[in-house]
Amino acid sequence: MEKHLTLETVDCFVEAFEDDPKNRLALNAVTQTDITTVALNRDVVNRVDHTYSHLIETPKVTNQKSSGRCWMFAGLNALRLETLKNLNLDQFEFSQTHLMFWDKLEKSNFFLENILETCNEPLDGRLIQWLLSQPLSDGGQWDMFINLIEKYGVVPKSVMPETQSSSNSRRMNSMVVLKLRECASILRKMHGQGGPIEALREAKGKMLQDIHRILSIHLGKPPTQFSWSWRDKDKQFHRKENMTPQECYKTFVGVDLNDYVCLINAPTEDKPYNKLYTVQYLGNVVGGQIVRYVNVDMATLKQATVEMVKNGEAVWFGCDVGKMFQRDLGILDLDIHDYELVYGTDFSLDKAGRLDYGHSRMTHAMVLTGVDLDHDEQPRKWRVENSWGTEHGDKGYEMMTDAWFEEYLYEITVHKKYLSDELLNLLDTDPIVLPPWDPMGSLATSR
Secondary structure, rough: OOOOOOOHHHHHHHHHHHOOHHHHHHHHHHOOOOOOHOOOOOHHOOOOOOOOEOOOOOOOEEEOEEEOHHHHHHHHHOOOOOOOOHHHOOOOOOHHHHHHHHHHHHHHHHHHHHHHOOOOOOOHHHHHHHHHHHOOOOEEEEEEEHHHHHHHOOOOOOOOOOHHHHHHHHHHHHHHHHHHHHHHHHHHHHHOOOOOHHHHHHHHHHHHHHHHHHHHHOOOOOOEEEEEEEOOOOOOOOEEEEEOOOHHHHHHOOHHHHEEEEEEEEOOOOOOOEEEEEOOOOOOOOOOOOOOOOOOOHHHHHHHHHHHHHHOOOOOEEEEEOOOOOOOEEEEOOOOEEEHHHOOOOOOOOHHHHOOOOOOOOOOOEEEEEEEEEOOOOEEEEEEOOOEOOOOOOEEEEEEEHHHHHEEEEEEEEEEHHOHHHHHOOOOOOEEEOOOOHHHHHHHHHO
16 A cells, blocks of 8 residues: 555445445444444353352442442442451441542642652653643542551441532542642742742642632531441341541451552563562552552462452452443453454454553452352352442342453452462562553543
């Protein structure tokens, strides 16, 4: 083909299209119907089975509604399993609004501190434009979840229930982002005029007071102390009075989150396996735990996941939920949509290629609560607890094939007891710092 696209070449394209009647059939279907419906593979739908060889007993699924708090929901959903056992309950839910409030206030401070750190960077440079592109979002990572729990604890959902803005966060976020960009402009101008860091931080304190007020108006005021009553499965009445959120975590959960490690599978050339990584400017709590990943091969990641689920321990994980997913049926399967049949072309980017060329990254966090093993103890499929309500899948639970797991799951949180000494020793090394725009720096935000 020549350098330029000529009309003669286009005529050849048109002739080739019209020569195959299947193309006309595809055109008629796709111009009237969503492509995912046209490409739906009925053979896959017909063989879906929500039965698993190893299953963790779990309560009714939660619903993040129109917010990007999946990472927070997934973390609290995993922790509440301990609370259900400790309190002898059938159903229970922690307040996601409580953690959302503190996450947004901490992220605001984190953003403004990053602005102070980079005041000498050019405004139109890639770094500053990256920081300004998303000063605050609903998304997060496991280590950010740990920071919130350790600093602010937890409360039952009835103590700080959902608000319109926690369930539909777009308007609130846009107002806070507007304020943060205004604050960034002021701080950079103060620095440019020779203002000392003490004056800039004093100004930052007043700015955060404004952010705190906005969040309180949208989400309500987080409790510093509360009382809570409940009846257990045996109909016995209980009450705890004058608890702090930190005491609530210690009493109702008691899990040491520092016993857990994030493993990732990023098979790209720039990230050798068995190394510790972090991402520059990714986090929420200044002075808190940094985001850390150990990059491992898929066999290592998968084996740790299997062992945890077999032992009755739910697994927080991050994936690219938008790929090869049928939401209504709750199916994550590489063959659920036969796009090749519809379009007459292959889509052959592998996992590394999808990361390197910007087609895939972690977009959503959920919890693995079951696995179906074959006669050789190899996983066939996985049970996924989502946080999108009960109206899809198996009452809100998804079915993920093991093949999908390998291609689109990027991160799990695993207890240290399931890892080799070699991997654990990596936690004592200095992490390799990835740039903020690296795909491993993406946040779980899907709604």
